[in-house]
Amino acid sequence: MSAKILSGTDLSAEIRSEVATGVVEMQEKHGVTPGLAVILVGGDPASAVYVNNKQRACEQAGLFSDSAQLPDTATEDEILAAVHAFNEDPRVHGILVQLPLPGGIEQHRIIESIDPDKDVDGIHPYNLGKLMQGRPDFPPCTPAGIVELLVRNGHDPEGANVVICGRSDIVGKPLAALLMQRGRGGNATVTVCHTRTRDLADVTREADILVAAIGRPEAITADMVRDAAVVIDVGINRVDDPSARRGYRLKGDVDYEAVSQKALAITPVPGGVGPMTIAMLLVNTLTAARIRIHGRHHSG
Numbered sequence: 168m169s170a171k172i173l174s175g176t177d178l179s180a181e182i183r184s185e186v187a188t189g190v191v192e193m194q195e196k197h198g199v200t201p202g203l204a205v206i207l208v209g210g211d212p213a214s215a216v217y218v219n220n221k222q223r224a225c226e227q228a229g230l231f232s233d234s235a236q237l238p239d240t241a242t243e244d245e246i247l248a249a250v251h252a253f254n255e256d257p258r259v260h261g262i263l264v265q266l267p268l269p270g271g272i273e274q275h276r277i278i279e280s281i282d283p284d285k286d287v288d289g290i291h292p293y294n295l296g297k298l299m300q301g302r303p304d305f306p307p308c309t310p311a312g313i314v315e316l317l318v319r320n321g322h323d324p325e326g327a328n329v330v331i332c333g334r335s336d337i338v339g340k341p342l343a344a345l346l347m348q349r350g351r352g353g354n355a356t357v358t359v360c361h362t363r364t365r366d367l368a369d370v371t372r373e374a375d376i377l378v379a380a381i382g383r384p385e386a387i388t389a390d391m392v393r394d395a396a397v398v399i400d401v402g403i404n405r406v407d408d409p410s411a412r413r414g415y416r417l418k419g420d421v422d423y424e425a426v427s428q429k430a431l432a433i434t435p436v437p438g439g440v441g442p443m444t445i446a447m448l449l450v451n452t453l454t455a456a457r458i459r460i461h462g463r464h465h466s467g
């Protein structure tokens with residue numbers, strides 16, 4: 168058997184065009200153009216690629232976009248000042264601070280300085296609290312993208328055993344919360360695995376839906392996957408490849424070749440979860456603009 172490929176490239180294009188329609192409607196009805204600001208600290212080339220992708224996606228969907236690029240020597244106060252400036256900027260509805268921040272910066276202080284109404288990443292404690300209560304305004308982008316990939320491809324997590332490998336604040340933990348909540352994309356039975364999990368393969372083999380968010384290339388091998396499982400690969404590992412255009416290749420956290428022989432469906436890397444993350448960032452930015460216009464209760 169060869170797994171069906173769940174294309175994030177295709178679905179993200181669909182969602183971005185839905186956002187574009189929403190943007191035009193908002194401009195016509197309210198004269199408002201939703202805007203996103205990205206703050207990038209330091210010169211990590213991978214981060215710069217994502218920031219460029221985000222800005223290009225904004226422009227294509229008709230959103231306003233701005234960015235602040237600070238050197239990796241930036242102080243906490245300088246980063247706080249950049250956040251504050253976008254908090255006060257009326258053209259900006261959403262703010263994303265690219266993580267991780269350089270060592271020595273108190274990441275939580277920066278995140279907590281973001282206006283929760285502009286926190287389109289959904290990582291401010293206020294928004295994470297609402298997520299835990301099953302009423303998120305801004306579901307974190309990568310988890311939200313994974314839920315859309317599942318639901319819109321006919322793999323509703325309701326009643327399924329979902330195993331998530333990885334417990335980060337930005338992927339594993341919020342994804343578990345989304346999948347276990349009541350309502351659309353939820354009602355799953357969720358297990359979260361991590362570096363201290365005993366007999367990991369015994370746990371992953373129970374998964375109807377397996378999510379790999381580990382950050383190590385090909386960590387999930389075929390023997391860890393149940394027949395006909397749906398496999399979601401969140402990994403975006405750069406591995407050296409002198410024959411590649413850029414000198415590296417992207418590899419997921421899943422051994423794609425072997426696992427796709429066994430799975431029912433699988434996301435590729437690149438072209439899977441990555442583009443979905445960006446699409447959901449635009450969705451959340453449109454939501455943030457709606458909230459500014461109508462208040463938190465009518466944000467849909």
Ligand SMILES: Nc1nc(=O)c2c([nH]1)NC[C@@H]1CN(c3ccc(C(=O)N[C@@H](CCC(=O)O)C(=O)O)cc3)C=[N+]21
Pocket residue numbers: 216217220263264265266267288308309403417436437438439440441442444445
């Ligand atoms: N506050 C915060 N929020 C984030 O959402 C966030 C972050 N920090 N820090 C870094 C990670 C990573 N991330 C990606 C987004 C898009 C692609 C993406 O578009 N990937 C393409 C390929 C990109 C390439 O060619 O390198 C793909 O998978 O097809 C990848 C990774 C968001 N992140």
